[in-house]
Amino acid sequence: MSFKRIVAASACIALTAFPLEQAAAQAVAQAVPLSAEQARSLGVRFSPVATSSGLEVGTHARVVFKPDAQYVMAAPYAGMVSRVLVSVGQTVRAGQPLAGFLSPQLFEASRALTEANSQAHLAQQSLARDKALYDDGIIAASRWQTTQARAAEANAMVKARRAELASAGIAFSGSGGEAQLVASRGGVVSEVNAVPGARVEAAAPLFRIVDPAALELDLLVGRDIPLPATGDRVEVAQRGVGGTVIGVAPSGDGTAGVRVRASLERRGDLRAGESVNVTLKLRGAANANAAGLLRVPMAALVYVRGTPGVFVATDKGFRFQDVAVASTDDAIAVVRANLPAGTRVAVTGVGALKGLLAGEQ
Template sequence: MRKRTSNKTLLIGGVAALVLLGGAGLYMAFGRSDPAPAAAAEKAAPAAEEAGHAEGEAPHAEGGAEAEAPEGFVALSAAQAQAANLVVVGVGRGGGAETRLSGRVEPMIDARAAVAASVGGRVERVLVAPGQSVRVGQPLASIVSGEAATFRADADAAAAGTEAARQVYQRNSNLADQGVVSRQEVEASRAQLLSAEANTRAARARSSAAGAPNASGRLSVTSPISGVVTNVQVGPGGFVAQGGVVAEVTNPARVEMVFNAPPALAATVRAGAPLRVGSPAGDFDAVVTGVAAGAGAESGATVIRARPTGGALPPAGSAVTGAIVTDQTAGGLTVPTEAVQTVDGNAVVFVQVPNGFQARPVLAGRQAGGRTEILRGLTGTERIAGTNAFLLKAELAKGEAEHGH
């Protein structure tokens, strides 16, 4: 466009020059001056130059006009969003109220063992101390018991009687084949063998239940689980009664959260429900594993058990709080709470649009379980900025400040 304009200017300048030359020729030819042509030539040259400048500036004015972005728009490419760890999520459905719970981290039922003596006796040795790690079947203490010695003797006697009955049965079977004894005697000896075997099994079971003592009545009290010894309640030389606790063992890796909840919550909370937990170590997500109505020892409150969906729990005994969504509604729209930002005093969410995000005003409702109800402003089909949505708010404020300057 510039080149074309320059050509037109040169053309107009050439015409003006020809007019001047023509006037000079007329003056020389006729020997007199004619002011009119000269004046016209002088006026034509500046006019042509001004026209050339006007035509050359027009395109610049058109090219300088820029279309302004709509209000609330933040230009952001997919690569920039990924670099900023900006997570785009869909609009969910649900909603409801949030109930706060208090609880503690406790060992699971099968992670605690109060190891007791199966028979009364004298404590010969204590083989563990509090804080010591033990494995399944490891001896905790050694006991000498007269009762246990009796059980072992009964088992040995029953085994001897079974062996004698077996020999009688085998001898009668051989004699019956030779026609010496009747088949009736063979059947009788077989019945005695079966009875002796039953007595032997019973005697051995009693001896095993007593701790499998040796002939002297000495037995070991062993741990039924792997874990850490938390308490030892006997000492060498002491006497422990049948059923008396020798030591306590806990597996610290098998723990769960136990919450006390109002009795009415038992009708609305089910296993598998999500739970948001707060602890001194930070917040994390969990899932309900069991609900027991009236299981509270004194208050009769509902007991809710839960486990984390990922990661490890704080140590046993740690206090925790829980937030569980109840009274859910199926038709409401919800978004992550962090997706709702405040811009100029209004709640907005940033909806993904081509080449960026558009701030859209919304009417926010209740909050529960890390999500916020959206009562107006969304249709449910949008994709919105979730995690780190505050970065878009900051970028929007920055753009408005620059525009104001």
């Protein structure tokens, strides 16, 4: 083959291969003219981007009660519920009666308290009498010390008997001194397992009281998401919810994910048991490589030939700028791109711009 034919063949190969290899790069760098009137007719609207101080990750969370948000009122002794004074959904305050309660052990505890009060009263009388005798020099110091010890023992017994009834959640009220099971804390009654006339065993759960405002978020974060740290922010923007990560632990199901707990400063209208979409703001992941992170509306993100990017406004039209997607949620995408803050990107009419770009190519 002659030298001229070799050169011609090489030129032909270059003309056919170069567009195939460089088409994507040309598309990225290509600017498409678009007047303001044409943009309005196509429904195109541009919005400025902002720098991102942290990596934002969209995930799911379950709304759960705090560990101390629920309290169970149980039967202190084996006995019988004489009457029920509250119902499910009712708000109660601390010390409010929940049910009447009868039990032989309860009566024995009440009798022991009465006896202890009587002994303490007698001990105080002896203490006052012996003090006067000791001051007059009639009795010895040893007898005065013995009387003091007996009075202290009697007072300690009274405190013990009162503590027993208090820990049982029992109060005596009314002219007849009816024994009543009272709420140890305020909240909303979520369960009533007591039935008037029913006999119950000791420690049988009768009432469950919850604090509806004591909520947390429970997140299961997969291995494809950067590991959050204590202090990272958690938000549910659509519900007015904001919180902070308070704990990270390995998942108990043997997977590579982690369980994340977040406390809430603003709980919005969340209710226990529901699942919500949340945004994790990972400060540590952003600080490791924060250069070039931008927040753009999710609607601005577009894929051209599988390459993610945004349409950037120019003086004469627009151009496609490829980006590296760091994280996304329902509303915001955090991307890494060589764009200054304030750069305007298309947020509506993106499909029309993509069609124009394809036509120019």
